[in-house]
Structures are given as C-alpha cells and as structure tokens.
Amino acid sequence: xxxxENNGSPPCIKGKGKARHPEPSEQTxxxxxxxxxxxxxxxxxVADEDVDVESSSDARRRLWSKLTFVFLASxxxxxxxxxLLALLAYSFAARLSDVSPEDVLENALVIQGPYRxxxxxxxxxxxxxxxxxxxxxxxxxxIMGVNTDDDEGTFYDIWKSFGRWGVKLLDRVxxxxxxxxxFSQRQSLLATVDSPPFELPLTGNxxxxxxxxxxxxxxxFVVPTRNASDINQFVHDSWNSGAASIxxxxxxxxxxxxxxxxxxxxxxxRLHRLGVQTKLSMKIPPIPGLPTPGExxxxxxxxxxxxxxxxxxxxxxxxxxxxxxxxxxNPVPSIMNLTxxxxxxxxxxxxxxxxxxxxxxxxxxxxxxxxxNVTLAISGSVxxxxxxxxxxxxxxxxxxxxxxxxxxxxxCPLFPSFAVDTEFPAPISKPQIxxxxxxxxxxxxxxxxxxxxxxxxxxxxRIVLPKGMDLTLDVVRVFPDVLVFDGEVRELPVLLSPQQxxxxxxxxxxxxxxGHIRPDDWLEATSIxxxxxxxxxxxxxxxxxxxxxxxxxxxxxxxxxxxxxKVVFGAHGALAGLQGTTDVGMYILGLPFRDHxxxxxxxxxxxxxxxxxxxxxxxxL
Numbered sequence: 001x002x003x004x005e006n007n008g009s010p011p012c013i014k015g016k017g018k019a020r021h022p023e024p025s026e027q028t029x030x031x032x033x034x035x036x037x038x039x040x041x042x043x044x045x046v047a048d049e050d051v052d053v054e055s056s057s058d059a060r061r062r063l064w065s066k067l068t069f070v071f072l073a074s075x076x077x078x079x080x081x082x083x084l085l086a087l088l089a090y091s092f093a094a095r096l097s098d099v100s101p102e103d104v105l106e107n108a109l110v111i112q113g114p115y116r117x118x119x120x121x122x123x124x125x126x127x128x129x130x131x132x133x134x135x136x137x138x139x140x141x142x143i144m145g146v147n148t149d150d151d152e153g154t155f156y157d158i159w160k161s162f163g164r165w166g167v168k169l170l171d172r173v174x175x176x177x178x179x180x181x182x183f184s185q186r187q188s189l190l191a192t193v194d195s196p197p198f199e200l201p202l203t204g205n206x207x208x209x210x211x212x213x214x215x216x217x218x219x220x221f222v223v224p225t226r227n228a229s230d231i232n233q234f235v236h237d238s239w240n241s242g243a244a245s246i247x248x249x250x251x252x253x254x255x256x257x258x259x260x261x262x263x264x265x266x267x268x269x270r271l272h273r274l275g276v277q278t279k280l281s282m283k284i285p286p287i288p289g290l291p292t293p294g295e296x297x298x299x300x301x302x303x304x305x306x307x308x309x310x311x312x313x314x315x316x317x318x319x320x321x322x323x324x325x326x327x328x329x330n331p332v333p334s335i336m337n338l339t340x341x342x343x344x345x346x347x348x349x350x351x352x353x354x355x356x357x358x359x360x361x362x363x364x365x366x367x368x369x370x371x372x373n374v375t376l377a378i379s380g381s382v383x384x385x386x387x388x389x390x391x392x393x394x395x396x397x398x399x400x401x402x403x404x405x406x407x408x409x410x411x412c413p414l415f416p417s418f419a420v421d422t423e424f425p426a427p428i429s430k431p432q433i434x435x436x437x438x439x440x441x442x443x444x445x446x447x448x449x450x451x452x453x454x455x456x457x458x459x460x461x462r463i464v465l466p467k468g469m470d471l472t473l474d475v476v477r478v479f480p481d482v483l484v485f486d487g488e489v490r491e492l493p494v495l496l497s498p499q500q501x502x503x504x505x506x507x508x509x510x511x512x513x514x515g516h517i518r519p520d521d522w523l524e525a526t527s528i529x530x531x532x533x534x535x536x537x538x539x540x541x542x543x544x545x546x547x548x549x550x551x552x553x554x555x556x557x558x559x560x561x562x563x564x565x566k567v568v569f570g571a572h573g574a575l576a577g578l579q580g581t582t583d584v585g586m587y588i589l590g591l592p593f594r595d596h597x598x599x600x601x602x603x604x605x606x607x608x609x610x611x612x613x614x615x616x617x618x619x620x621l
Contacts, residue, residue, distance in 0.1 A: 101276045108143045118339040127223040135213035140167045141204035167204035178252040188230040194221040226417035242293040245281040288372040303423040315472040315589040320382040327373040338369040348409040349392040357392045394606035437461040437612030453550040459543045465536030472589035475527035484515035485577030486563045514559040516551040573617030581607045
C-alpha cells in the first residue's frame with residue numbers, strides 16, 4: 001500500500017497560495033528522498049514566463065508615454081510662460097524706451113525736502129562739500145503705465161499686475177551722473193555739481209500720501225562760479241519773478257538696476273543717456289520781515305537782512321580783538337535745516353579811487369538755521385592797517401558820530417569773487433568822543449606888530465570811546481581848529497568831513513563867534529587812562545599851546561570888544577565858548593600801523609568834533 005493511499009488521506013488542494021508540505025504523521029519516514037522534498041517555489045512553466053515578459057514590456061511603454069507627455073506638457077508650458085514674459089518685457093521695454101529723463105524728473109521723481117543741508121567742508125579753491133538729506137522715490141508705475149485704474153479691463157489689469165510685480169522685483173536703481181552744470185535763465189554758469197552714484201527706490205502704484213518715500217543722504221561737491229555779477233543778476237531775476245529757476249546740463253547719465261554694492265541679474269538692466277537737459281524752478285516762499293517778491297518790488301538791500309546786536313573791540317598785547325553778535329533773516333523754508341561750519345570774512349571800508357581798505361578779519365561760529373532769524377556769533381581781530389588809512393577811518397567815525405550808517409564791504413576769502421556791500425549801522429544815540437574840552441590857564445596877549453592877539457594855555461579834554469570799545473590809546477599829538485564864542489555854545493558842533501579843509505571858516509559864521517584859534521602845526525600831547533563810567537575806555541588828554549594866533553573873525557570886532565570888556569570889568573571875568581574840530585594822532589595797543597617802509601607808526605583821526613568853554617579873567621590878559 002502506498003503512502004498516498006494510506007488512511008485515505010484527502011488529496012492536497014492547490015491554489016494560488018504558497019505550496020506547503022503535508023503534515024507529518026506516524027507513517028511519515030524519518031528520512032525522505034531528495035526527490036520527495038517539495039520545493040519552496042513552484043517551478044514556472046514556459047507559458048508563464050512568456051506572459052510575464054509581455055506584461056513588463058507593456059508597463060514600460062505606458063511609463064514612457066506618461067513621462068513623454070509630462071515632459072512635452074512642461075516644455076510647452078515653459079515656452080508659453082517665456083513667450084508671455086518676453087512679450088511683457090518687450091512691451092514694458094518699449095514704453096521705457098520712449099520715456100525721457102525729463103519725463104522721469106517731472107512725472108515720476110518725487111522729492112520731499114530737502115529737510116537738512118549740512119556744509120561739511122569748504123576747500124581752498126572755493127568749493128564746498130554739502131550733505132543733503134531728503135525723502136525721495138520714483139513712481140515707476142506712472143511712467144510704465146502699470147498703476148491701477150478702475151476703468152481698465154480684466155486682461156489689462158492682469159498685464160499691469162505683472163508690471164507692478166516686475167517693479168517690486170527690481171526694487172531700486174543706481175544713478176551715476178557726470179559733472180552737472182547749473183545755468184541761470186540767462187545761460188550764465190552759476191555752479192558745477194559732482195556727486196557719487198546714488199540709489200533711488202522704485203514703487204509701483206504708490207499711495208496718495210508720502211508714506212512710500214524713502215530717506216536719502218547725498219553728499220555733493222559744489223563749486224560756485226567766480227563771476228559775482230552773474231550771481232547778483234540771478235538773485236535779482238529770481239526776486240523779480242518770484243521763483244528761482246535754473247537750467248541743468250548733465251553730459252552723461254547711467255541708470256542700472258539694483259544697488260551699488262550688490263551684483264546680480266539686476267545690474268544687467270542698464271540705461272545710458274547723453275546730453276541730459278532739464279529745467280528746475282522753486283517758488284520763493286514768503287520771508288518774514290521782507291516784502292513779497294515780485295516784478296514791481298525791488299530787492300531789499302542786505303542791510304535789511306542783517307541786524308548788528310552788539311560789538312566789542314578790545315586791545316590786547318598783539319592785536320585788537322573783535323566780538324560781535326548779529327541776527328540775519330532766514331530766507332530758507334522752515335522745512336529745511338542748514339548746518340554750517342565756521343566761515344571767515346574780511347570787512348573793508350571804502351578807500352580812495354573806488355578802492356577798499358581791509359580793516360578786520362572775522363569768522364562766525366558754527367551755526368544752524370533757526371526761524372525767523374539766525375543768530376551769528378562773530379569774532380576776529382583788526383588787521384594791521386596799510387599806510388595812510390586815516391581818511392577811511394576818519395570818514396567812518398565822522399558818519400558814525402553823525403548818526404549815519406557807514407558803507408562797508410563783506411567778503412569771504414573762500415569765495416574771493418563774492419563781496420556783499422552792506423552798512424554798518426549808526427548808533428542809537430549820538431556819541432560824544434571829545435568831552436569836557438577846555439583850556440587851562442589860558443592867556444591872551446596882543447602881538448607886538450599888526451594888532452593881533454596870541455593865546456597860550458593847556459588844552460584839556462576827555463576822549464570817551466563808545467560802549468564796547470575797550471581800547472588802550474596813547475595820544476601823542478593834537479591839531480585843534482577852534483572857534484571862540486562870547487558865552488556858552490548852545491549849538492551842537494558842526495562836523496567836518498575829512499576832505500574838507502579845516503582852515504575854511506563856516507559860512508555863515510555862527511552867532512556870537514568872534515575868534516578863531518588854529519596852530520600852524522601839531523601840538524604835542526599826553527594821555528592817561530581813567531576809570532570808565534559805563535562807557536568804553538576813557539582817557540584824559542592834555543596839550544600845551546604857546547603863543548597860538550587868535551584871529552578875530554571878519555566883521556566880529558564889536559563882539560570881540562564886548563568880550564574883552566567883560567573880562568576887564570567883570571568880577572569873575574567872562575566865559576568863552578569853544579567849538580570846533582581836532583585831529584588826534586595816537587597809537588592803539590595791539591593795532592600796529594605800517595608805513596611804506598613797514599615801520600610801526602601811529603594813526604591820525606581827523607576832524608573829531610568838540611565843544612567846551614573856558615573862563616578868562618583880568619589876570620589872564
């Protein structure tokens with residue numbers, strides 16, 4: 001009996017599952033023949049192998065078909081996107097190609113300010129480094145036509161949205177300009193301006209307020225023209241028109257995408273323009289204290305813009321120092337803050353033959369513009385004066401003592417061609433330089449021949465300098481020219497200009513004047529400083545005069561005889577009034593005057609007015 005037939009075991013049912021060995025029983029041999037061992041995998045037949053090969057080949061074909069479809073679809077999509085982007089770029093590039101620099105300046109570039117201008121440095125050749133701070137932005141959407149517009153169609157809105165996306169992606173541009181020339185409307189060169197490359201931010205579809213503007217700090221090197229007449233004409237034209245209009249010429253402008261310090265694809269976008277011309281105009285704002293600019297309104301003089309608050313002169317061992325405080329009307333709009341370093345100036349007085357005499361070198365402290373006025377602290381020193389400056393100084397003093405403003409010229413050495421003619425203000429009250437003039441121990445005696453008279457005595461006077469003039473003087477000589485009156489002089493002294501001949505008598509002669517005393521030469525004098533009385537420096541001056549001719553004025557013999565009668569018969573003599581002018585020769589400590597041989601000399605003040613009195617008794621005859 002075989003193993004299969006034993007115990008009537010049921011046949012093994014084969015399915016798709018994995019073949020399994022029969023369960024061992026008591027009749028199962030312990031050792032099986034090799035051929036009786038069931039394999040772990042059923043052996044495939046030839047038909048099954050053909051079916052498997054065919055199935056795998058179909059699968060591969062289906063995979064290749066899918067990959068090919070995906071590749072071709074992706075390639076087509078990319079080509080379409082590229083063509084769309086190229087079309088968009090071409091359309092935008094075509095628009096940009098038609099945009100001129102003038103269009104950008106007038107319609108796209110928005111500048112708020114400048115709100116701060118700082119003068120960093122001034123060079124010896126007259127140039128100035130200036131830092132300008134402002135808020136700027138370029139409305140790129142307006143010049144590219146991609147800003148939102150409610151009345152556009154859907155497709156056009158999509159097209160513009162791509163443009164705004166491109167502007168946002170580009171973000172900013174770098175502008176590199178060559179040296180710009182600034183001209184007036186009369187085509188007169190006013191200045192040249194250099195600047196490093198700078199960045200301008202781009203914005204598409206900006207809001208209506210100024211929140212989209214970005215701060216910018218730009219350093220400029222400005223060299224103004226040396227032709228002062230062109231500047232003066234430009235100022236007058238701007239005032240008459242009510243606006244400052246200029247014409248800018250830029251030989252070359254290069255605009256590239258992206259930032260200056262970053263590379264990348266953005267810098268491949270590059271635009272080069274040659275011979276850029278543009279016009280700029282800024283309306284002159286109302287200036288407090290000045291009239292409104294206009295054609296029929298003359299330009300106010302500089303003296304109306306400057307107010308001298310105080311000034312002080314003080315003698316030191318080596319020089320005479322100057323300290324002053326002045327206020328200047330600020331013509332700059334309040335939105336702009338200007339910071340300036342110390343600036344030097346030369347003050348000059350008018351000289352002979354339309355020349356000028358430099359008298360002081362001063363400089364301002366660094367200052368910042370304030371509104372409505374700017375306060376300037378000024379300090380410096382008086383310059384060593386050239387030979388024979390007495391006429392200019394004396395003319396200045398004569399006008400000052402007459403409560404008249406003095407013409408002066410103010411020039412900045414950093415800008416040699418610029419000189420501003422203005423006025424040194426007159427004092428509020430009339431100063432009296434010479435006070436308490438009298439003649440001590442005056443004696444009058446007749447001459448031996450001719451019937452004339454001679455006067456002798458000691459001239460005494462006080463020199464009182466105006467408040468703020470703390471000078472140390474050494475008066476060494478005087479040259480008086482005196483009218484003698486019967487009684488006290490009630491009229492103020494007549495001021496003579498330095499050019500007027502002192503020997504000329506006033507016409508008509510003053511009332512009650514009967515005599516004229518004028519020496520033939522200078523009188524030696526001495527001086528000592530005395531305590532001040534809330535004034536400037538005060539000095540007591542004395543000079544001896546011996547046998548100086550006393551001339552009786554023409555037609556005044558009777559008043560002279562009446563005066564002599566009072567002297568002879570009066571109990572206390574008679575009071576003689578004195579009025580006239582005197583030249584004063586002096587040395588000023590710290591202020592050397594140089595002659596033609598560069599030797600130290602003194603200074604002569606001409607025509608200082610004075611009045612006084614002297615009592616003459618019988619014993620003085």
